[in-house]
Amino acid sequence: MGYTIGQIAQALGAEAFGALDIQVHGVAEPTTASATDLALATNPKYAAGLAQGQARAAMLWPGADWQGLGLQAAIIAPRPRFAMAGLSAMMDQGQGFGTGIHPSAVIDPSAELAGDVCVGPLAVIGAGARIGAGSVIGPQCFIGAGAQLGAQAYLREGVRIGARVRIGARFIAQPGAVVGGDGFSFVTPEPSNIEQVRSSLGDQGAVKNQSYARIHSLGGVEIGDDVELGANACIDRGTVRDTRIGNGVKFDNLAQIGHNVVIGNDCLICAQVGVAGSTQIGNNVVLGGQTGVSDNLFIGDNVITGGATKVLANVPAGRVMLGYPAMKMDAHIDTYKALRRLPRLAQQVAELRRVVFKSSDNT
């Protein structure tokens, strides 16, 4: 797991200075770095920390005076944050799931595992499932009947993939993630109070109480390449058509994607986000943590929502949104500044009314 400074710089396409043969075994913050760590000081504010730690080599910000910082070697990347992607991949110790197929795994004889697939202890792989080359199916995972996983999937412990789900290459899933749960779709024999409220915007009218009948999910889930799914996150099956996720979409922990949802490419769906059924989301969208999106909406390309934004209506492409209900971010900031002054504004209006109407009433 050790690399020289020269090897690292070459792998990252970064510049290297000084003793390129110094070998490091990990990365660390400057103050806690040992002599065999590469310290990360990619911003001048971390410079002082280098003297407190033991690092001989560091990744520094462009223009840094590595010798003046007392280092023997340095790596300088034009965009250090991006360099962290490659560096962290090199230094990742992994989960130590082992290799090969653990004898305690329960694999249906009709499942097709490509070469170099690892299956952890107590995993279950159903009939007709297909797992691409180089994939790692972690301990206690479940792969349903007829499900497909592309090459180089990496499933942490306890991931659950339902029957007939189809997933592209390089899929990563964190512990407890679920793909292919049944959609939440119920119907009453006669129109329900929800249907009434939706059409009237708030009036239930004469309510008739009814029990719900279940609409089974017949659709599946289709997921593109390079998708990552967070711990205990959920993506439901479609009702008739598939729920569809594009390429390069990253979901954080506890995110929830309802039935029939369509998400484009290269989106970030942060933790605890919920997207309700049949909503369509474009490309390069970022939904901040705890964002909620109602059902049957259209969210355009490049939309960004701030944390906890609650989207109750369509959002055109390129908008930056915040709040509940969601507004454009700049309007939200203006509005909430005014909101904080609202109690005083109300006093001013009362005062104006007293003067203008010579009235002391408080109505």
Add this chain to the structure above:
Amino acid sequence: MGYTIGQIAQALGAEAFGALDIQVHGVAEPTTASATDLALATNPKYAAGLAQGQARAAMLWPGADWQGLGLQAAIIAPRPRFAMAGLSAMMDQGQGFGTGIHPSAVIDPSAELAGDVCVGPLAVIGAGARIGAGSVIGPQCFIGAGAQLGAQAYLREGVRIGARVRIGARFIAQPGAVVGGDGFSFVTPEPSNIEQVRSSLGDQGAVKNQSYARIHSLGGVEIGDDVELGANACIDRGTVRDTRIGNGVKFDNLAQIGHNVVIGNDCLICAQVGVAGSTQIGNNVVLGGQTGVSDNLFIGDNVITGGATKVLANVPAGRVMLGYPAMKMDAHIDTYKALRRLPRLAQQVAELRRVVFKSSDNT
């Protein structure tokens, strides 16, 4: 898995037209339907799609001219959405969990399994648990000691039912759902800052820092018939009395039900909803996605909350609520319309003050 148009119409109590002996093996949207699918075109807006697809038969809206649409057969249901319940049940291919009791399951000898119970690979069933007839316990499920499940339960992979939980007939649970986790109940030796803030509405007073002692959950969970629980959703045990869920309640993914909560019959609890401890919810309530309900509240029958509503006070029966804090939906809509105009309103008041008070100050 194939049915004729006549068989389907009869099962749904719907009208059928044309070549009733055409057999279909699935349902599909009009544009993607094959010749062996029943196309779903239950709204005139989907009519054009039929010409693009290959369907010979379709479920259509009342009054549709099936022959004019180029079909050989049609099913017309008075309420197509409700017909989908029966139709989707007929067409559901299931998860393919297999039959019988998988040899890798760990079943305590004292557990009682009724006839026709299926237990998937690597499931665990504890001492004294009782499983009703026709139930399916999916792969890697856990059924705790003394837990009871009624007839025809269907547990997807990895569902966890704690000790002594009692559940009625036809329970369905999605992957990773948890029933019977311990309640979140902690107490400090002396009154805590939370208790102080609750009684003072915001003032902590003199804070004494303390550690929390755990109150163990001694109550269980009691769930009625026809309840469904979403993926990774959680229902906690009660502290002394049981947490109680009525009949016909449907919970979506990642919903959270705290200790001692009581929920009536035929409620819909949507995704990521949280109901805090000891709150009581009536019958036929709908809580929209990401709704939160504080602890120790009463929510009346037929209450409906819109998405992300945060309920901080009791809600009388029949109310339709929205917002944070929750307001009646019509008041919320009026208020938020006014809120968007608030920056301009503030300018108008400043202008009035300048004119009325001949003042240029900005206070």
Add this chain to the structure above:
Amino acid sequence: MGYTIGQIAQALGAEAFGALDIQVHGVAEPTTASATDLALATNPKYAAGLAQGQARAAMLWPGADWQGLGLQAAIIAPRPRFAMAGLSAMMDQGQGFGTGIHPSAVIDPSAELAGDVCVGPLAVIGAGARIGAGSVIGPQCFIGAGAQLGAQAYLREGVRIGARVRIGARFIAQPGAVVGGDGFSFVTPEPSNIEQVRSSLGDQGAVKNQSYARIHSLGGVEIGDDVELGANACIDRGTVRDTRIGNGVKFDNLAQIGHNVVIGNDCLICAQVGVAGSTQIGNNVVLGGQTGVSDNLFIGDNVITGGATKVLANVPAGRVMLGYPAMKMDAHIDTYKALRRLPRLAQQVAELRRVVFKSSDNT
């Protein structure tokens, strides 16, 4: 599992009255208590219920006339809610996980289990993991390679602890909880639209669409003593440094703690709370249910947030916060009272403008 009234009172440090040798086997609410239950009537409002139930003994509020209530024995604790901690621990029947190491568990030979460790069926313990004395590893749990658990851990079914996670003594985790999922950290080759929006507060500028590269999590998770983690809750690994949780922190179900987060001691993190990456939280903080905290913030000691508070900026020590965006609770209450009157305020301003400006326009 039975105790006499005298034994219970002694264990709780409470006063006992009457027939101290009455034995009880459980606790119950007054109306449903049997003759072998200790009724809980710690508030005068529950007194009437005692007559309806069968209890011979009860825990009562300070000053209660136990004989007048028809009881044969009573326990009176100065702070009954705190007494419940000890009482409920005595009466807890547990989950019945059994003892010893179940033969179906898969334990790496290099794992070190201290004395009296119980491991449930189908649990997995990885290479080099260390489990402290007296710990219970429930059915279907996963303990990753090199992970450490202190003494007397109690893991309910299906808990997942990732590689190299370090946890102190007396850790409790509810079903499906996950510690050590990878952090949600992605970067684009060039500055992304999120970086642009953050620096401009809302303007995306010229957007260049890019795919995300993954930053691997190299840090671990370090958790102190006496921590409890709710069902399906998640704590992510750090990127370079560890995610750190202090002593005595209690997390409820479905809580989400991002990478690099630091939490002090004796905090309550309620259900469905989300704390985004690199945020630091002090000691004795209470985050109410569904609270969200943005990334890279500082939350001072003794901060309390009400349910669903969305914290978008630093919060000084001792503050009580509510709302979205979070405000001080008293300001929030004033503001939202004014907000409800806003439509009328807007009418009043329009009226003033008509009078003052002799104008009938509606601008």
